[in-house]
Amino acid sequence: MSSPSSERSLNPFSLYRLQLILKHCLSFLKSRIISSFNTPLIHSKIFRRVLSLFIFFGVWQLLCMTKFNFFINFEFLPSPLEVVGATVQFFTNDPMQHIRASIVRVLTGFSIAAILGITLGILIGWFQQIEDLVFLPLELLRPIPAVAWIPLAILMFPNSEAGMIYITFIGAFFPILISTIRGVECTDLLLLRVGQCLGATQWHIFKDIVIPGALPSIASGLVIGMGNSWFCLVTAEILAGRYGVGYITWESYVTSNYPPIVMGMLMIGLMGAFSAYAVDRLTCLLMPWRVTKKQPL
Amino acid sequence: MTTLVEKSATSTVKGFVEVENLSVSFRRKGQCIQVLDGIDFKVHPGEFICLLGPSGCGKSTVLNAIAGFVKPSGGHVFVDKRHVDTPGADRGFVFQQYSLLPWKTTFQNVEFGLKIRGISKTKRSEIVNDYLNRVGLYKHRHSYPHQLSGGMQQRASIIRALVNSPSVLLMDEPFAALDAQTRHMMQELLLSIWSDLKTTVIFVTHDIEEAIFLSDKIFVMGVNPGRIKAVLDAPLDRPRHVDIVLSPEAVQLNRQVFELIREETIKSMEVESL
Ligand SMILES: Nc1ncnc2c1ncn2[C@@H]1O[C@H](COP(=O)(O)OP(=O)(O)O)[C@@H](O)[C@H]1O
Ligand SMILES: [Mg+2]
Numbered sequence: 001m002s003s004p005s006s007e008r009s010l011n012p013f014s015l016y017r018l019q020l021i022l023k024h025c026l027s028f029l030k031s032r033i034i035s036s037f038n039t040p041l042i043h044s045k046i047f048r049r050v051l052s053l054f055i056f057f058g059v060w061q062l063l064c065m066t067k068f069n070f071f072i073n074f075e076f077l078p079s080p081l082e083v084v085g086a087t088v089q090f091f092t093n094d095p096m097q098h099i100r101a102s103i104v105r106v107l108t109g110f111s112i113a114a115i116l117g118i119t120l121g122i123l124i125g126w127f128q129q130i131e132d133l134v135f136l137p138l139e140l141l142r143p144i145p146a147v148a149w150i151p152l153a154i155l156m157f158p159n160s161e162a163g164m165i166y167i168t169f170i171g172a173f174f175p176i177l178i179s180t181i182r183g184v185e186c187t188d189l190l191l192l193r194v195g196q197c198l199g200a201t202q203w204h205i206f207k208d209i210v211i212p213g214a215l216p217s218i219a220s221g222l223v224i225g226m227g228n229s230w231f232c233l234v235t236a237e238i239l240a241g242r243y244g245v246g247y248i249t250w251e252s253y254v255t256s257n258y259p260p261i262v263m264g265m266l267m268i269g270l271m272g273a274f275s276a277y278a279v280d281r282l283t284c285l286l287m288p289w290r291v292t293k294k295q296p297l
Numbered sequence: 298m299t300t301l302v303e304k305s306a307t308s309t310v311k312g313f314v315e316v317e318n319l320s321v322s323f324r325r326k327g328q329c330i331q332v333l334d335g336i337d338f339k340v341h342p343g344e345f346i347c348l349l350g351p352s353g354c355g356k357s358t359v360l361n362a363i364a365g366f367v368k369p370s371g372g373h374v375f376v377d378k379r380h381v382d383t384p385g386a387d388r389g390f391v392f393q394q395y396s397l398l399p400w401k402t403t404f405q406n407v408e409f410g411l412k413i414r415g416i417s418k419t420k421r422s423e424i425v426n427d428y429l430n431r432v433g434l435y436k437h438r439h440s441y442p443h444q445l446s447g448g449m450q451q452r453a454s455i456i457r458a459l460v461n462s463p464s465v466l467l468m469d470e471p472f473a474a475l476d477a478q479t480r481h482m483m484q485e486l487l488l489s490i491w492s493d494l495k496t497t498v499i500f501v502t503h504d505i506e507e508a509i510f511l512s513d514k515i516f517v518m519g520v521n522p523g524r525i526k527a528v529l530d531a532p533l534d535r536p537r538h539v540d541i542v543l544s545p546e547a548v549q550l551n552r553q554v555f556e557l558i559r560e561e562t563i564k565s566m567e568v569e570s571l
Contacts, residue, residue: 193366194396198410198461199386208409212400289400289441 078259086259101243109168110229121180142174146232164236171232172225179221183214219283226279230272311464312342312497320371334522343495347508347515351562355523356501360467389458393470395450397442404438410461428456448479465497517557520565
């Protein structure tokens with residue numbers, strides 16, 4: 001923040017240095033990559049994915065060590081090693097209370113969003129009158145970002161915990177709602193006719209045709225919603241007093257302590273990715289009939 | 298197999314379809330287009346009827362009106378003397394598109410109609426397994442539709458409609474998407490099931506040979522607006538073997554129908570090019 005912008009922008013010396021560094025890196029990588037391409041390892045998917053992580057963190061470390069500064073400035077950025085240091089410190093200092101607090105907030109917000117979003121989405125998708133009654137107000141609320149809710153969350157809820165849950169809820173609710181509505185509305189007319197010709201009542205059509213047909217769409221809403229809940233966590237935990245991974249991230253920013261910020265970001269990314277993956281797997285279990293493109297037939 | 302035969306005794310009394318002066322029009326871009334004009338025919342219990350005509354002449358629309366999917370703008374449809382206004386289980390339907398519910402196994406798909414009617418589980422699986430055996434799908438009963446070939450899916454669709462023992466089975470080009478070999482197998486299979494059950498069948502096709510091979514009577518439809526142009530008997534002996542379409546009577550009939558349809562096809566093309 002304090003460094004004047006003129007220093008950060010193009011300067012011929014750093015350009016020259018960059019060229020040198022790139023040359024070195026390339027020749028090094030070339031020899032490494034060529035030799036590894038000849039081994040059977042590169043054909044393993046797991047190996048390739050692990051490699052991608054090494055490359056990511058390696059490049060990051062390299063950029064920090066060389067104080068890379070070409071439009072984007074890595075000079076003041078915490079390097080992966082500093083982040084590891086911050087992480088070690090975090091984990092030696094009762095980490096579970098932070099992690100638990102965040103997980104509870106996200107899961108509570110997400111669960112409420114899932115129940116309300118799916119229920120309301122089905123009702124809106126299925127009954128025209130209900131759509132007419134509630135859809136416009138919801139559309140009005142939908143584009144409001146989570147941060148904008150903070151003042152109101154403080155005013156509306158009896159304690160900050162409820163306010164935080166509300167903000168993670170907001171993140172998950174709209175994707176789930178919209179996907180459910182779309183899923184129900186896109187019911188295949190042909191399959192509705194199949195049901196009618198078999199004498200299906202509204203209830204059977206709903207239960208055996210509309211809902212299963214909407215399930216893939218609902219599932220993707222849940223996966224996106226889960227990610228969004230974590231996405232809103234830092235915002236939510238601005239309201240927090242003591243605990244939470246998002247709280248640490250925000251607090252470190254306020255005190256200009258950068259390595260824990262990156263650690264917090266990575267932890268949120270990690271937990272978000274993991275829980276979205278878990279939601280994806282769980283919903284796939286509900287749909288054994290589904291063919292996905294990547295799955296060999 | 299016994300249940301199939303038992304049912305045939307009871308199902309011959311029902312299946313009387315009357316279409317009286319049926320007209321259907323659709324609104325398109327603000328214009329009112331009359332698709333069907335004064336369609337009039339009767340189908341007697343146990344008959345196998347083919348509706349034959351060039352594409353776009355309104356065959357599906359006739360079937361949809363009988364099923365209750367489409368509201369007539371004039372005229373009436375009666376099935377067993379009951380006026381048709383909504384879809385119902387007394388009219389089974391087999392669609393041209395594959396229409397098994399993707400989230401149900403073959404068994405569950407076939408079972409669906411019986412489940413809706415609240416038939417007990419043991420009775421259901423007895424009936425369903427019986428039909429599955431009949432069309433060679435028993436070993437695929439736990440497969441999902443995406444794991445079945447097109448022919449298997451259509452076989453399952455046919456018995457899904459038949460387990461309900463409908464008054465009439467409406468079939469809209471059910472074999473059009475299949476390859477020639479499979480189509481012949483399916484036609485023979487359909488005839489063998491029909492000869493057991495004697496359910497009334499109204500079968501839509503644009504394939505002259507298919508119509509001659511399958512039906513008792515062929516209703517040839519004309520275009521613009523759709524109407525019944527001619528009613529022809531297909532007097533080939535039953536049971537029929539695929540070779541029968543090569544017999545002199547069949548060839549003669551084929552030529553006759555071909556001329557009728559050709560006129561209509563030319564007419565429909567003239568209108569299109571206007
Ligand atoms: N829902 C609809 N809305 C407007 N036009 C339709 C509709 N259904 C069918 N048609 C028109 O009616 C005509 C007959 O259609 P269809 O019954 O599907 O013919 P076929 O099955 O003989 O090919 C076509 O010109 C088609 O475009
Ligand atoms: Mg058609």
